[in-house]
Amino acid sequence: MDFGTSESEARKALSLILMHEFRYLCFVGRPNPSLTYFRR
Secondary structure, eight states: OOOTTHHHHHHHHHHHHTTTTTOOOEEESSSSSEEEEOOO
């Protein structure tokens, strides 16, 4: 994930990832995925 210089947005994302207990980052389409999602 790229949040540029926004530390607050990165912290929000981390908080949501931890809260929902996501463990995997999944991709649809390789090498340039058209969709990226998190999964437990």
